[in-house]
Amino acid sequence: MSQELQDLLEWAKNGKIFVDPGIKFQITSDRGVICVAKEDIKNGKDLIKVPKDLALTPTLAASFFGDDWTSSHDRNQQLQLFLARLKFNDEDTFVDGVNISKKMAPYINFLPSNGRDTGLPYFWTEEEKYLLSGTDAEVFLKRFMDEIVEEWHSAVTGLKSVTMPNDMESFYQNYKKGNYNKGMAYFLEQKMTWTSFQAYLWAHCILASRAFPFVLFDPSNKLHKAFLVPVIDLLNHKNATPVRWYTSDQQQMVFSSLEDPSNMKKGLELFNNYGDKPNYAILLGYGFVIPDNKFDITTLSLKVPENYIEAAKKFGVKLPDDASAEGINFVLTKKYPLPENLIDFFAFLVRLTSENNIYTTRMLIEGIANLRAILGTKVNAFKKFKMTTDRRVAPSVARMVKVYRNLQKAIFLEAQQATIILEKNMLKKYHALSFKRILTRDKVFFNSLLLTFGVSNYNDLVAKKILDQAVLLWIVRNANKNDYKDLDPLLFPEFIYEEFQNVKKNVAITEQDVLEFRSIYKSLFPALSQMIPEVYNVGDWTPRNFIVAGTVSDRLTFKRPTNNEVFFLKKEEAKTGFGGK
Numbered sequence: 001m002s003q004e005l006q007d008l009l010e011w012a013k014n015g016k017i018f019v020d021p022g023i024k025f026q027i028t029s030d031r032g033v034i035c036v037a038k039e040d041i042k043n044g045k046d047l048i049k050v051p052k053d054l055a056l057t058p059t060l061a062a063s064f065f066g067d068d069w070t071s072s073h074d075r076n077q078q079l080q081l082f083l084a085r086l087k088f089n090d091e092d093t094f095v096d097g098v099n100i101s102k103k104m105a106p107y108i109n110f111l112p113s114n115g116r117d118t119g120l121p122y123f124w125t126e127e128e129k130y131l132l133s134g135t136d137a138e139v140f141l142k143r144f145m146d147e148i149v150e151e152w153h154s155a156v157t158g159l160k161s162v163t164m165p166n167d168m169e170s171f172y173q174n175y176k177k178g179n180y181n182k183g184m185a186y187f188l189e190q191k192m193t194w195t196s197f198q199a200y201l202w203a204h205c206i207l208a209s210r211a212f213p214f215v216l217f218d219p220s221n222k223l224h225k226a227f228l229v230p231v232i233d234l235l236n237h238k239n240a241t242p243v244r245w246y247t248s249d250q251q252q253m254v255f256s257s258l259e260d261p262s263n264m265k266k267g268l269e270l271f272n273n274y275g276d277k278p279n280y281a282i283l284l285g286y287g288f289v290i291p292d293n294k295f296d297i298t299t300l301s302l303k304v305p306e307n308y309i310e311a312a313k314k315f316g317v318k319l320p321d322d323a324s325a326e327g328i329n330f331v332l333t334k335k336y337p338l339p340e341n342l343i344d345f346f347a348f349l350v351r352l353t354s355e356n357n358i359y360t361t362r363m364l365i366e367g368i369a370n371l372r373a374i375l376g377t378k379v380n381a382f383k384k385f386k387m388t389t390d391r392r393v394a395p396s397v398a399r400m401v402k403v404y405r406n407l408q409k410a411i412f413l414e415a416q417q418a419t420i421i422l423e424k425n426m427l428k429k430y431h432a433l434s435f436k437r438i439l440t441r442d443k444v445f446f447n448s449l450l451l452t453f454g455v456s457n458y459n460d461l462v463a464k465k466i467l468d469q470a471v472l473l474w475i476v477r478n479a480n481k482n483d484y485k486d487l488d489p490l491l492f493p494e495f496i497y498e499e500f501q502n503v504k505k506n507v508a509i510t511e512q513d514v515l516e517f518r519s520i521y522k523s524l525f526p527a528l529s530q531m532i533p534e535v536y537n538v539g540d541w542t543p544r545n546f547i548v549a550g551t552v553s554d555r556l557t558f559k560r561p562t563n564n565e566v567f568f569l570k571k572e573e574a575k576t577g578f579g580g581k
């Protein structure tokens with residue numbers, strides 16, 4: 001046991017902190033101090049009780065600063081700066097005549113002596129932070145660091161009795177200019193004075209990783225302030241551990257574990273529960289990650305022009321609240337890797353003007369295929385990322401990031417797999433008609449392709465790049481169905497015929513359409529009608545019908561990107577029925 005831990009426990013005993021004789025604390029090489037059962041522990045038993053007097057609270061910090069504090073910010077800022085002072089100022093800190101520096105010395109000494117030792121990524125080397133590239137943790141680390149810099153600056157410049165040192169002001173100005181985007185680590189390694197940014201960041205990390213909600217003592221505290229409770233903060237976290245924290249008579253804070261007794265047997269570690277958090281939050285708040293964390297999430301960020309966001313909302317897509325031109329952040333959870341609003345958004349992105357107020361089967365299925373491609377690029381980026389080794393990368397950090405990245409990749413992979421299943425289910429549910437199937441049924445048409453293009457199977461159509469023409473030809477044939485004699489009318493689905501008539505009647509043909517279809521048409525006609533008149537010289541095969549067929553194909557077909565299989569889908573309202581929220 002380290003001297004600091006020994007001193008802390010001795011101080012705790014003298015200060016009337018109750019520690020159940022059935023538990024003990026010991027130091028591990030990889031997870032710091034842990035709490036271990038010395039005997040079988042009954043669940044629900046009060047294990048640690050800490051008098052309020054030994055807690056470091058926002059009230060105490062506020063009393064210390066008093067009128068000296070003028071910053072409008074105050075969530076945990078006062079307590080953080082107060083803690084930084086207790087740790088990094090050699091002068092004693094008095095509150096209402098009590099020397100808090102002296103009173104709390106064993107606790108303050110026990111806390112990590114520098115930023116690096118907190119283990120939180122804010123103090124990682126640049127090479128270590130680089131390992132987070134492309135992850136949510138990288139984004140949040142930058143965002144939170146920006147916030148902490150602002151908080152600190154406003155707190156320290158707001159203190160009447162303190163003049164911001166020049167080097168600190170110049171750090172602030174340079175940080176704002178982006179000059180510390182790389183190279184922060186070196187700055188953070190420098191010596192700390194209590195008002196320095198380094199000290200404030202250290203205090204932020206201490207509160208993030210060890211504090212409890214002050215609402216336990218002060219139910220009126222709406223700001224979610226935090227406070228520090230010695231000894232109870234020695235327990236490590238395990239997901240889903242049932243624990244109880246409560247205050248008795250507003251005088252002491254009590255910890256008890258409601259864990260299954262089989263997990264509290266002699267020799268086993270006893271845990272606290274820091275909450276159901278995803279790994280990026282555990283990493284940034286506590287400096288570790290949980291392998292196979294069932295609360296893990298990842299973010300798929302998409303950037304689209306602002307007018308798309310408005311239009312999507314108007315269409316009924318439930319976008320995340322923070323959606324803006326800066327980006328839309330869809331949260332993929334381990335439990336629901338494919339959120340329904342993400343599918344809706346991708347469906348919206350491929351909607352045609354003719355699809356104006358419903359999600360059609362085509363929109364959803366095509367949207368899902370596009371979404372799969374994006375998820376694929378995320379998975380590949382994770383797969384390709386090289387975990388470089390460097391002497392400035394601690395092996396423990398590299399191991400942790402590897403676990404984190406693997407879990408992130410797994411969520412994207414699960415989402416990608418889910419799109420495959422969803423596409424399959426939807427094609428089945430909405431009775432998609434495969435063009436491959438059409439070709440096996442419509443033998444006369446298929447033979448015409450064989451004779452003219454030398455196509456002997458579906459894959460040949462793809463290989464010879466004439467699949468799209470074949471689909472158009474068949475749509476026109478379908479429109480001419482009443483002109484063919486002796487053909488089974490069941491070969492020609494009514495919904496495709498009707499859409500053709502609808503488009504022909506209602507959609508104006510533009511010059512652009514004519515130009516687009518001219519070369520395709522010329523490559524096929526009049527040759528086809530001369531070679532196989534029984535198919536291509538019956539009914540109306542004019543260029544106009546080709547153009548109409550093009551629109552029908554846009555509206556009713558979906559080409560599966562994985563194997564180029566074309567499906568016809570009835571235009572109807574569809575639901576994924578996937579249940580992912």
Ligand SMILES: C[S@@+](CC[C@H](N)C(=O)[O-])C[C@H]1O[C@@H](n2cnc3c(N)ncnc32)[C@H](O)[C@@H]1O
Nearest residue numbers: 031032033209210233234235236237286287288
């Ligand atoms: C409230 S303290 C718990 C006591 C801590 N082990 C100590 O040495 O003081 C929180 C810190 O403990 C460590 N920790 C807690 N739970 C952990 C876990 N499940 N795995 C690894 N480290 C953990 C992390 O370093 C975290 O920042």
